[in-house]
Amino acid sequence: MDRPSYGYSAADAPPPQGPTGGPSEQPVCPRHPDRVSYVRCKRCDRPACPDCQRPTDVGVLCVDCERELARQQASTRPRTAMGGRMGRGAPVVTYTLIALNVLVFVGQTLAPQIVEQLGIFAPFRALAMPWTFLTAGFLHGGVLHLALNMYALWIMGQYLERTLGPARYAALFLVSVLGGHTAVYVIADPMGYSWLTGTVGASGGVFGLFAAAFIVGRRMGGQVAQIGVLIALNLLITFTVPNISWQGHLGGLVLGAALTAGMYALRPKASPGADRQALARRSALVHGALVVAAVLLCAVLVAVKTLLVLGG
Incomplete structure (x- = not known):
């Protein structure tokens, strides 16, 4: 033979x-x-x-x-529904995000004046300290606030990190945090108290994960009734309990949903005999462009709001 x-x-x-x-x-x-x-x-x-x-x-x-x-x-390597590399083992990105939040909270406890003054987001100084659009998402107002957000991040993160892939999942969370604080800046009244009020918490990112889990579940044919109820209950709490930034929650929810829907809509479709490596590279480029577009959208909204404020 x-x-x-x-x-x-x-x-x-x-x-x-x-x-x-x-x-x-x-x-x-x-x-x-x-x-x-x-x-x-x-x-x-x-x-x-x-x-x-x-x-x-x-x-x-x-x-x-x-x-x-x-x-x-x-x-032939298994890939996620988005075309990303399948995560192996522990959800490392979720662990990392939780660890960063806990470490920053420890910093708040030990040196509150330094950590909070450098990291808290407030519309009146946002342009002078643009990093606070992200860093405020790792600050929290107390142990209970931290525990609730980290529990939600743990539950949603494990599922989405496997489904989206580590890189897309991390980008989704950070973009949702950015979207939440952008909404706070855009909606805040320059002549009101909200313009001077500081905002902290990972809730904008968590709401973005809620939206992503709902969209992913629908597209994969899963049961999403529980996630829908969870989103509805959290929105009810957001709008009824005082001292909660509904703008940040709503901004994270909307931008997280838009980014996830865009990733699904524009992901390359695999056909029999297609070069899956080439499709994976194309998917990474397309989704990377979507993330950049989401960041640019936030920048444009901030610029427009700033011009309106300066114009009186």
Whole structure:
């Protein structure tokens, strides 16, 4: 029985040359014709010199076959519904976000004047301290506030990090935090108390995760009634309990929903025989562009609000 060549065969190699330029019976490496090699690739049966040999559990492969197998394995690797790389093991991004929130809260406890003054978001100074559009999402007003947000982040984060992929999930959370504080800035009355009021909490990001979980569940054919009720209850609390930034919650919810819906709508569709690696790269570029567009939208809204305030 003939050995399968997988696109290669010993006949692909140039005829071995002897010292006088004539045919030789000594096998030579196709990549290095001046090197004699009696070791053959287990996959394509071509000679491979020591520099081109790649030891594996099933024998020696040549460098070309190793690369081809790596490409084939990458093209068949499981991917998320968004086309991202499937997360493995623990939800590292969720752990990291929770740890950052806890560490910042410890900093608030030990040095409140420094941490809060540098990180809290307030519309009147937002342009002078633009980093607060994000850093305020890691500050909290107390242990209960922190615990509720971290519990919601833990529940939603584990599910979405596996479904969206770590990078898209992290981008969604941060964009939702940005959207929440952008809404606070845009809606705040420059002549009112809200313009001077500080805002803290990861709630904008959490509401963005709520919206994403609802959209992902609907698109994947899952039951989303519980998530819908959860969103409704949280919105009810937002608008009825005093001292809660409904603007931040609503902004995170809307921008998180828009970003997730856009990712689903614009993700490349795989067809039989398609190059899945190329589709994954295209998906990453498209979704990266959506994240950039969401950030630019927030910047434009802030700029428009600023012009209106300066114009009286």
